[in-house]
Amino acid sequence: MKNCLLYIFLLFPIFSFSQNNITISGYVDEAESGEKLIGATIYDLKSGKGTISNDYGFFSLTLPKDSVKIRVSYIGYVTKLFEDYPISDVVQSFSLSDQMLQEVEILSSKEELVHQKSEMSTVDLSMDKVRALPALLGENDIMKTIQLLPGVQTGSEGTSGLYVRGGGPDQNLILLDGVPVYNASHLFGFFSVFNSDAINSTKLVKGGFPARYGGRLSSVIDIKMKEGNMKKFHGQGSIGLIASKISLEGPIIKDKTSFILSARRTYIDILARPFIAANQRRQASKNGGDSNGSNTGGYFFYDFNGKINHKINDKHRLYLSNYIGRDKASLKAVDNYSQDSTSGVDSTESQLNWGNIISSLRWNYMPSNKIFINTTLRYSKYDFLIAFGNSSSETTLNSNNTTTVNNQNFSYAYLSNIEDWSAKVDVDWMPNPDHLVKFGIGDIYHTFTPGVNQFQFSETGTSALDTTFGAVKHYAH
Template identity: 65%
Template sequence: MQLTFKMEFNMLDEVEIIGNKEEQVHLKSEMSTIDISMEKVKTLPVLLGEKDIMKTIQLMPGVQTGSEGTSGLYVRGGGPDQNLILLDGVPVYNASHLFGFFSVFNADAINSVKLIKGGFPARYGGRLSSVIDIKMKEGNMKEFHGEGSVGLISSKLTLEGPIKKDKTSFLISGRRTYIDLLARPVIRAAGEGLVAGYYFYDLNAKVNHKFSDKDRLYVSAYQGDDKAYSNYEDTWTNNGQTTTDRTSAQLKWGNTITAIRWNHMVSNKIFMNTTLRYSKYRFLVGADDEVITTAGGTSTTDAFSYAYISGIEDWSGKVDFDWVPNPNHFVRFGAGDIYHTYTPGVQQYQITESNASAIDTTFGANKQFAHELFAYVEDELKIGEKFKGNIGLHFSGFIVGNKNYWSLQPRISGRYLLNGNSSVKASYASMTQFMHLLTNAGIGLPTDLWLPATERVKPQLAHQWAAGYAKTIKGKYELSLEGYYKIMDNLIEYKDGASFFSTDQDWQDKIESGRGWSYGGELLLEKKLGKTTGWIGYTLSWTNRQFENLNFGEVFPYRYDRRHDLGVAVTHEFNDKVSVGMVWVYGTGNAVTLGLERYQPASISQFDWYSEVEHIEGRNNYRMPAYHRLDLSVNLKKDRKWGQRTWSFGVYNVYSRQNPFYLEFGYDNSGNRKLFQYSLFPIIPSFSYSFKF
């Protein structure tokens, strides 16, 4: 008897999944890829009780964070700009709130998260180090549901349900902090006429419409902003003259994202997605001062206004096809175009004086425009019972000014089964990135300058090789061991002494170009079934940089080079009502540049007797103390007639470790030179109340 199987596409009605069984790690053809469970995200303890996808990703091997209180992920030695963060397929350029303490992703609105650190499929392009593919919930087509929470610093609410049953659904989710509202009485008491505060918010929305069994339309949107502000007004009278002085300052940054996707089944073997995308990131810091003087019934006004603006805006379209010619091949191919508008950094001054004409001046680089074209093809193939792999090619081009760049990027990965529960894997990926990021982390602001490759500044390039071993143990433990080697070219850094806010030269004159490389090993041991679940992730790595005109051309460790990085996450369910969570992290201290010695130069005048010069051996020549922290949480659930409520209690940094944020030399009370350490967070308790209906 002979059986023949045929694979076909069929558009199915939405089904609610009560439980699912993931493909075991040794069977997966993907390498360096981790699927993040949303249930784990919501159970683990976090800072101030705010459940956060990015904080969970930071616990994975190969992923490192900056200092506490800074934004950005550093994956396998790469920079924060080298991560392609996608929300429903749209790039997110700044994924942080509150200077990096929280991410822009509201966990209640998210359906799935996938992290890819290597062996990149050809359908992804434009970054060197990682892909974080985040999908929003699509909205329930059958029933109305909601969930929300009230915490120490923020509240959020998510609603979803059918607009027309089995035809059209919606999802809407909002989150806002109320730090500014809680602090307002204190600020007013501190100074009459002063109004100041800080807040952030997120809005997610999605509509899902089913035209027929072959056609669906999805419309997704996200809007989020951070805003810090200060307004002050003072009035006084002197010698019959009344003066009113109004000053204001603001710091604002945020993202706007929109995607329209048409899902079409061409035939029972071909599936098509056509997507229009929009993404915008903006950053603004500004100050205004207005002085109104009134004397003898006549008023005069003098005013000064300053603003620094930067950002990036994308309009794009793409078409993707999935084709299954037979059970041994799954082919994906597609093409698209992205139109970039870069605002590298503009400073605007406006001066108005009562007895002179107004002065309106703009400094800084002009806007730059570029087209990024791309096309790809990849085949997920099976050869026999033991081999499964993915082979593909990504083509991209970048047109900016009078310069064109073209790039072919081969990708290949494969898995070979050793037996019924273990396999070996290997991969190679060539990556090209046509944009750069300049950031001054030292000033503590989200000062991200997104910049294009130009005639003078080449695109970033990377080649990554990886090999690994995967094993499933007793059906409930999964072990993954991987080693990798990555080289990177055309990386950029500020020149020594270059200033973020300086306007006397073009950004291209402020930078140096160089290379980098990273290599190491990663271990992930995960328990996926039972009352106690969790994982241990460990990374041993080396990351270096080299620039011809920095550090005398010598190799130096990258700021976020960490020899050892360990993350442990455990959750335990006592019963349906009570669960606990624990996170412990340890990392080698970051590398920083410090003048460990000082000397007094040969004096040429009496004023030089008290001057000293720092002697710096090299860039990033000193290691901060190690970072480690323990977090704990308890979740108490109870079913109600209307749904379910949960009280969550947590403690961040249980043993109040004073982790280093900033180091500087100073003098103690005895006049001896001493290295002082500044830290951010001691032990912080938190609680939140959440509900579902």
């Protein structure tokens, strides 16, 4: 009996708190496109309580059961006011319209003290800042912008490796829509794999990493893709010195389902063809105008981003996102020769390529006005290949007018990759404006292929050799 009275005494404040309060929850998005606004401010002018929207645009604010006057604001957008006298919990979403600000002169600004921030060593980077900075060869690069932030240093000039507070580039966790990206560079480090036209927001965490990111020594870079315009079809493209890109987005079902597709490709290989041909003609002129062979080769990379966003109802939303990117470098040389009664063709070919494949299926569920659940199924793969080979065919005319043909082939390939399957559940619980509780569970299944070496050799009249070693896979959680 005494224990029952003690429990009632302890739980009474919670029951009385819930009975004397109401919860207003919903999403904050952009009026023109329906894109979620991350970090929007929701503030009650009467009680002085407030909150911000999370990484998915969701907010929950518990207030006294009285008339409310809520102000919803976001930098660069028209502020909205919501007045009501709710007697029970309310689901209310807000759509903000952007506005063109008048020119002003900033004399001073006040920064929130570091020791008062809930997230230490965290920098939120907007895409407007990325587009405002000078671009390398016409390409805006999010990783180049991060290199300019305090506490971040670069390696050699032009590369995209990040050294955050003394850590190495391999000690950074880079996430695209919550999926790890193991190689984030193109063109041997001069460009990153992230197409700025498909990115919505970027967060850099330089220390004190939240538990939901797992353990990392140096930093966490959390990049979110756009979700697609829910209102109208929109497209944009650009042509640069070495690359072109295009981005298309729009509604499949207005205010219900949207998509975004973005692609980028370089044409270094196409630009190099005239120079290779000119060099071949120059070599032929040195040989009296006789060209006995041909040389081809080049390098290019491409990216493709795609995402589908579907709103089932106010409590359920589905997102499917995908990224495919690859670098390819190749060289092929063919030589035709003839001497006395012997003629032949000798061909040498080499290639180097690497790339990422990333996919995620995300489900947002709001079981109550105070709880937000994000469930994600993720897939990530990175592979690297280097290969070269030589093939020759030689024909000899014998004295009795018969021919002898000798074929010889040799090839070598080295392949390594890492493949991940993972699942994760994140829960945001907002019991009141003064407390936010985050918890979750996740697991990653790794498949490692450290290095596969393959040799192949064959010659007319001899036994073929085909050897592969190092193909043992390793598994881990």
